[in-house]
Amino acid sequence: xxxxxxxxxxxxxxxxxxxxxxxxxxxxxxxxxxxxxxxxxxxxxxxxxxxxxxxxxxxxxxxxxxxxxxxxxxxxxxxxxxxxxxxxxxxxxxxxxxxxxxxxxxxxxxxxxxxxxxxxxxxxxxxxxxxxxxxxxxxxxxxxxxxxxxxxxxxxxxxxxxxxxxxxxxxxxxxxxxxxxxxxxxxxxxxxxxxxxxxxxxxxxxxxxxxxxxxxxxxxxxxxxxxxxxxxxxxxxxxxxxxxxxxxxxxxxxxxxxxxxxxxxxxxxxxxxxxxxxxxxxxxxxxxxxxxxxxxxxxxxxxxxxxxxxxxxxxxxxxxxxxxxxxxxxxxxxxxxxxxxxxxxxxxxxxxxxxxxxxxxxxxxxxxxxxxxxxxxxxxxxxxxxxxxxxxxxxxxxxxxxxxxxxxxxxxxxxxxxxxx
Amino acid sequence: xxxxxxxxxxxxxxxxxxxxxxxxxxxxxxxxxxxxxxxxxxxxxxxxxxxxxxxxxxxxxxxxxxxxxxxxxxxxxxxxxxxxxxxxxxxxxxxxxxxxxxxxxxxxxxxxxxxxxxxxxxxxxxxxxxxxxxxxxxxxxxxxxxxxxxxxxxxxxxxxxxxxxxxxxxxxxxxx
Numbered sequence: 213x214x215x216x217x218x219x220x221x222x223x224x225x226x227x228x229x230x231x232x233x234x235x236x237x238x239x240x241x242x243x244x245x246x247x248x249x250x251x252x253x254x255x256x257x258x259x260x261x262x263x264x265x266x267x268x269x270x271x272x273x274x275x276x277x278x279x280x281x282x283x284x285x286x287x288x289x290x291x292x293x294x295x296x297x298x299x300x301x302x303x304x305x306x307x308x309x310x311x312x313x314x315x316x317x318x319x320x321x322x323x324x325x326x327x328x329x330x331x332x333x334x335x336x337x338x339x340x341x342x343x344x345x346x347x348x349x350x351x352x353x354x355x356x357x358x359x360x361x362x363x364x365x366x367x368x369x370x371x372x373x374x375x376x377x378x379x380x381x382x383x384x385x386x387x388x389x390x391x392x393x394x395x396x397x398x399x400x401x402x403x404x405x406x407x408x409x410x411x412x413x414x415x416x417x418x419x420x421x422x423x424x425x426x427x428x429x430x431x432x433x434x435x436x437x438x439x440x441x442x443x444x445x446x447x448x449x450x451x452x453x454x455x456x457x458x459x460x461x462x463x464x465x466x467x468x469x470x471x472x473x474x475x476x477x478x479x480x481x482x483x484x485x486x487x488x489x490x491x492x493x494x495x496x497x498x499x500x501x502x503x504x505x506x507x508x509x510x511x512x513x514x515x516x517x518x519x520x521x522x523x524x525x526x527x528x529x530x531x532x533x534x535x536x537x538x539x540x541x542x543x544x545x546x547x548x549x550x551x552x553x554x555x556x557x558x559x560x561x562x563x564x565x566x567x568x569x570x571x572x573x574x575x576x577x578x579x580x581x582x583x584x585x586x587x588x589x590x591x592x593x594x595x596x597x598x599x600x601x602x603x604x605x606x607x608x609x610x611x612x613x614x615x616x617x618x619x620x621x622x623x624x625x626x627x628x629x630x631x632x633x
Numbered sequence: 634x635x636x637x638x639x640x641x642x643x644x645x646x647x648x649x650x651x652x653x654x655x656x657x658x659x660x661x662x663x664x665x666x667x668x669x670x671x672x673x674x675x676x677x678x679x680x681x682x683x684x685x686x687x688x689x690x691x692x693x694x695x696x697x698x699x700x701x702x703x704x705x706x707x708x709x710x711x712x713x714x715x716x717x718x719x720x721x722x723x724x725x726x727x728x729x730x731x732x733x734x735x736x737x738x739x740x741x742x743x744x745x746x747x748x749x750x751x752x753x754x755x756x757x758x759x760x761x762x763x764x765x766x767x768x769x770x771x772x773x774x775x776x777x778x779x780x781x782x783x784x785x786x787x788x789x790x791x792x793x794x795x796x797x798x799x800x801x802x803x804x805x806x807x808x809x
Binding site: 283284287289291292293295296327328330454455456457458470475476564565566567569576578580582590591593595599600602603632633 | 660662663665667691692693694695697698699700701711713717720722724746747748750751752772773774775776783784786788790
């Protein structure tokens with residue numbers, strides 16, 4: 213290592229972090245001047261951080277006095293890459309941000325572009341989108357349930373949750389052709405109608421999933437270890453959460469029934485009957501119960517969406533935006549021209565800026581798209597809920613034991629692909 | 634949602650409370666309302682929008698940057714405000730030149746909305762906009778010794794050599 217390397221700001225920070233904190237404790241903490249503060253690094257490669265999250269923890273014995281998340285280890289510049297793609301080719305990119313909630317990412321982007329184009333989505337497509345998004349919400353919550361329970365020492369739940377998540381992935385494969393990142397949502401609708409038998413299979417899944425959730429609750433709700441790890445731990449007040457911009461199940465667990473599906477409905481969510489589960493205390497246990505209850509509500513929405521699905525086109529008939537049906541290409545010259553133009557150049561979007569927000573499994577997922585009139589977006593930005601929610605980890609873990617920090621990360625449900633983008 | 638008339642009334646109220654000329658323009662596009670404001674007044678305008686009894690935008694939903702290259706002023710910081718009481722959104726946009734962004738920048742809103750902390754760091758990291766008064770303005774995603782601001786439109790795509798064993802001798806002293 214040469215002297216040039218040692219003088220870089222990065223190295224200087226590495227040195228300053230450890231020494232300064234050892235000598236001067238944090239303002240506001242009740243630490244005697246001779247009490248020993250211990251700075252420990254956790255991650256980026258740690259099984260309990262659900263990805264490559266690095267935490268700089270300042271401990272006093274086993275008590276966490278400060279925790280600073282350091283992120284950027286999976287920053288891949290997706291937002292930058294999107295600026296170099298045609299609008300319809302951006303969809304696979306944004307799907308890979310929050311990689312457990314891919315339908316939501318795709319929807320947020322498509323909805324923003326549809327609004328820029330002033331394009332109406334047919335009702336059938338809206339219902340199909342709702343059904344898929346709610347299936348995705350359950351899949352995401354199941355993965356959260358499995359990994360969180362694993363962090364708390366309950367390994368059975370992981371196998372059970374992944375078994376049930378697989379049934380959802382089978383449904384995704386049936387409708388979109390892929391288990392993960394299916395690129396099913398398109399600007400103006402969905403790429404294909406659901407195949408015969410999908411609705412039956414989906415309703416079978418809903419019926420089965422109800423008893424499966426009962427089984428999870430029987431396993432966990434009265435589990436002494438789980439209760440002691442979760443109850444009364446990591447309480448953050450509702451006001452503080454709102455100041456920190458935290459949304460989703462974390463905010464609802466503190467008692468605020470804020471859910472964009474109800475308050476600012478999109479994609480015909482106003483047609484469905486469902487309730488918003490809220491907590492009372494705002495501890496880890498409430499966060500767990502809220503997510504479990506959300507899965508039940510999602511099942512209700514799926515049932516209503518699949519049973520009440522309207523007839524009609526599954527994608528807009530505007531040929532300037534959506535590809536023409538395959539059979540038309542052999543007979544219609546216009547269809548061939550439209551197909552050629554869409555595939556080579558893509559569609560152009562009038563200049564303007566749109567911020568479209570939806571309720572993802574982790575909170576408000578906002579998509580900002582700025583168009584400059586060309587066929588590629590000038591800027592795509594995702595307001596990812598994991599990124600914003602991560603800021604409350606400090607409030608959650610401060611003053612708790614280091615083991616509760618692990619529970620805190622689990623209940624926060626951060627997806628590092630969404631945080632770093 | 635705020636309609637076009639409501640946006641004009643809000644703009645006028647801000648003009649009276651904060652000062653003449655603080656709102657440069659109002660944009661009403663596809664049912665979304667945006668105020669284009671002077672960068673140096675951002676803190677006072679957001680403080681007015683948060684605390685005024687007629688506005689009450691209590692949550693800052695998102696803060697992000699944007700590069701309007703080749704238009705001038707090039708850079709912009711967008712604030713997406715949300716009123717949880719009425720379910721209304723309002724965008725606030727402060728446009729500034731590259732020179733302005735790197736010298737005076739915009740005042741931080743971390744004291745009004747603590748959620749802005751990470752997002753201001755992100756905008757600083759990717760666009761090089763300074764946030765005056767931010768306690769700990771440093772790069773968030775990129776390494777601290779990184780040069781340049783990756784989300785600007787004039788930053789090249791794939792502008793950085795990817796290091797493999799076969800080409801490490803072509804990127805000398807990379808380990809520093």
